[in-house]
Amino acid sequence: MKARRDRTGLAALAPFLWLGLFFLFPFLLVAKLSLSETALAMPPYAPRLDWSQGMAGLRAFLAGLDFETYARLTSDHLYIVAYLSSLKFAAIATFILLLLGYPLAYAMSRCTPSVRQALLMAVILPFWTSFLIRVYALIGILKPEGLLNVALRAIGLGPVSLLNTDTAIYIGLVYAYLPFMVLPLYAVLERQQHDLLEAAADLGCTPLGAFWRVTFPLSLPGVAAGSLLCFIPMVGEFVIPDLLGGSSTLMLGKTIWTEFFANRDWPAASAVAIALLFTLVLPIVLYQRQQTKLMEAGR
Amino acid sequence: MKRGLTGFNIAALVVGFGFLYLPIVLLVIYSFNASRLVTVWGGFSTRWYASLFQNQQLLDAIWVTFRVGLISATIATILGTFAAVALVRAARFRGRTLFSGMVFAPLVMPEVILGLSLLLLFVSLGLPRGFWTVTVSHATVTMCYAAVVVQARLAAFDRQLEEAAQDLGCPPFKAFFLVTLPNIAPAVAAAWMLAFTLSLDDLVIASFTSGPGATTLPMRIYSQVRLGVSPEINAVSTLLIGLVATGVVAAYLFQMRRRKTAD
Numbered sequence: 317m318k319a320r321r322d323r324t325g326l327a328a329l330a331p332f333l334w335l336g337l338f339f340l341f342p343f344l345l346v347a348k349l350s351l352s353e354t355a356l357a358m359p360p361y362a363p364r365l366d367w368s369q370g371m372a373g374l375r376a377f378l379a380g381l382d383f384e385t386y387a388r389l390t391s392d393h394l395y396i397v398a399y400l401s402s403l404k405f406a407a408i409a410t411f412i413l414l415l416l417g418y419p420l421a422y423a424m425s426r427c428t429p430s431v432r433q434a435l436l437m438a439v440i441l442p443f444w445t446s447f448l449i450r451v452y453a454l455i456g457i458l459k460p461e462g463l464l465n466v467a468l469r470a471i472g473l474g475p476v477s478l479l480n481t482d483t484a485i486y487i488g489l490v491y492a493y494l495p496f497m498v499l500p501l502y503a504v505l506e507r508q509q510h511d512l513l514e515a516a517a518d519l520g521c522t523p524l525g526a527f528w529r530v531t532f533p534l535s536l537p538g539v540a541a542g543s544l545l546c547f548i549p550m551v552g553e554f555v556i557p558d559l560l561g562g563s564s565t566l567m568l569g570k571t572i573w574t575e576f577f578a579n580r581d582w583p584a585a586s587a588v589a590i591a592l593l594f595t596l597v598l599p600i601v602l603y604q605r606q607q608t609k610l611m612e613a614g615r
Numbered sequence: 616m617k618r619g620l621t622g623f624n625i626a627a628l629v630v631g632f633g634f635l636y637l638p639i640v641l642l643v644i645y646s647f648n649a650s651r652l653v654t655v656w657g658g659f660s661t662r663w664y665a666s667l668f669q670n671q672q673l674l675d676a677i678w679v680t681f682r683v684g685l686i687s688a689t690i691a692t693i694l695g696t697f698a699a700v701a702l703v704r705a706a707r708f709r710g711r712t713l714f715s716g717m718v719f720a721p722l723v724m725p726e727v728i729l730g731l732s733l734l735l736l737f738v739s740l741g742l743p744r745g746f747w748t749v750t751v752s753h754a755t756v757t758m759c760y761a762a763v764v765v766q767a768r769l770a771a772f773d774r775q776l777e778e779a780a781q782d783l784g785c786p787p788f789k790a791f792f793l794v795t796l797p798n799i800a801p802a803v804a805a806a807w808m809l810a811f812t813l814s815l816d817d818l819v820i821a822s823f824t825s826g827p828g829a830t831t832l833p834m835r836i837y838s839q840v841r842l843g844v845s846p847e848i849n850a851v852s853t854l855l856i857g858l859v860a861t862g863v864v865a866a867y868l869f870q871m872r873r874r875k876t877a878d
Contacts, residue, residue, distance in 0.1 A: 325708030328701030331694040335717040338755040342732030420631035423624035446816040449852040453638035552725020569727045604719040
């Protein structure tokens with residue numbers, strides 16, 4: 317028995333090496349570059365680590381690191397604003413997603429099993445459909461001469477100009493991430509034992525009271541999973557602010573993209589990425605622990 | 616107890632699904648619009664589909680995207696299945712926490728960070744950016760999704776079947792291939808499909824890691840979308856949505872039938 321268990325771990329070898337090389341190692345490169353001298357050109361950037369010189373090379377490398385890029389980021393208020401507004405966009409959008417996604421997941425869980433299967437399928441389908449195309453579909457609706465204004469004019473309301481505003485970003489975030497919120501919520505709500513509600517009713521609890529005292533508290537793991545699953549990627553979202561937001565919209569994902577592609581300032585892009593990563597480490601660890609717990613509970 | 620739907624439940628379903636589907640439905644409808652103006656209905660026409668097949672740049676991008684998707688999804692499924700086996704079966708091995716962290720993190724990590732870090736890797740290795748760098752990048756990210764899909768199925772699989780095979784003298788490795796793998800095959804297929812679709816859809820990571828001559832379809836769509844909404848993009852989007860929807864619905868029906876025959 318023991319020998320067999322030990323060998324199962326070997327299955328991890330290939331994916332472990334692959335992820336180590338293509339996922340973990342690159343982050344060290346990003347961290348290193350963020351501490352390199354700013355140069356508006358292609359790499360190599362100083363300092364370079366010369367392994368052939370051993371400890372002396374390492375010392376020279378460490379001495380060459382400088383925090384100039386980070387100092388620049390903290391002194392430039394544009395970066396600070398981008399950082400704070402990313403968090404604000406993601407937090408508010410997560411809240412709206414909960415308000416919209418919870419009733420939807422709850423209603424789905426109350427349908428008959430065959431309807432439930434079909435509805436689940438209908439939530440999963442947009443999840444498989446291209447993110448870019450779904451955001452693009454919103455442009456045609458939100459733009460000044462778009463379908464929303466055509467519809468509004470038909471019922472006699474004035475035109476609204478939504479594209480390139482913060483409102484458009486919220487609509488885009490909620491639209492694109494709704495399946496990610498509904499699926500974990502539905503997963504917990506569907507598993508819930510209905511005798512619990514019956515027991516609550518027998519003990520004289522009103523349906524609404526039973527919801528608040530039984531259903532909702534039991535669904536909190538799903539609320540946490542859905543919120544983290546939406547919040548984390550939304551903080552670094554690029555496509556939505558870029559296509560739906562205005563030129564003055566500042567979000568970190570867009571900042572990294574602009575620094576990299578437009579300004580060709582690789583150290584700045586790396587430093588922003590590291591700052592974003594540090595912000596997200598805690599939510600990512602929470603998410604991972606939650607997933608592991610859910611998996612073990614499901615076993 | 617009665618489990619009927621209240622008015623509020625029905626309203627939630629209508630609003631939720633209306634919101635999810637209305638933009639896509641409108642996009643599909645307007646891809647058949649004869650008028651170049653996106654909001655003016657000029658009659659039914661398939662002219663944008665015809666002009667699509669004249670657009671060599673778009674066709675090249677589709678070809679690149681499919682090749683990247685096929686190769687990266689295959690690598691991702693193999694590595695992801697191994698990762699799932701390790702996560703479900705091996706209770707402890709050196710670096711297990713780090714490993715499960717590396718499998719889960721790319722699922723939520725903003726794509727901009729993944730793209731930037733992979734690009735820096737390829738630059739520091741001196742690899743020219745192009746087809747293979749995109750393929751490797753996609754395999755890296757999608758293998759984590761594949762691992763999660765296979766893991767769920769593997770956790771539900773009754774291990775005693777495999778142990779019975781071993782008791783009957785089957786070596787562990789062979790027992791895995793003869794007993795376990797056929798049982799988790801639907802999940803492995805679903806993992807491949809998910810990896811392929813994710814690769815097909817990806818814009819951000821491809822933009823960072825691609826080079827000249829390896830422009831993928833999302834990159835092409837993105838550069839045209841920046842110039843404005845065009846009926847041709849509606850047409851290519853409709854084709855993509857149709858392809859994905861057919862695949863997902865077919866897989867779903869197949870699964871339903873299997874479940875029915877199993878009952």
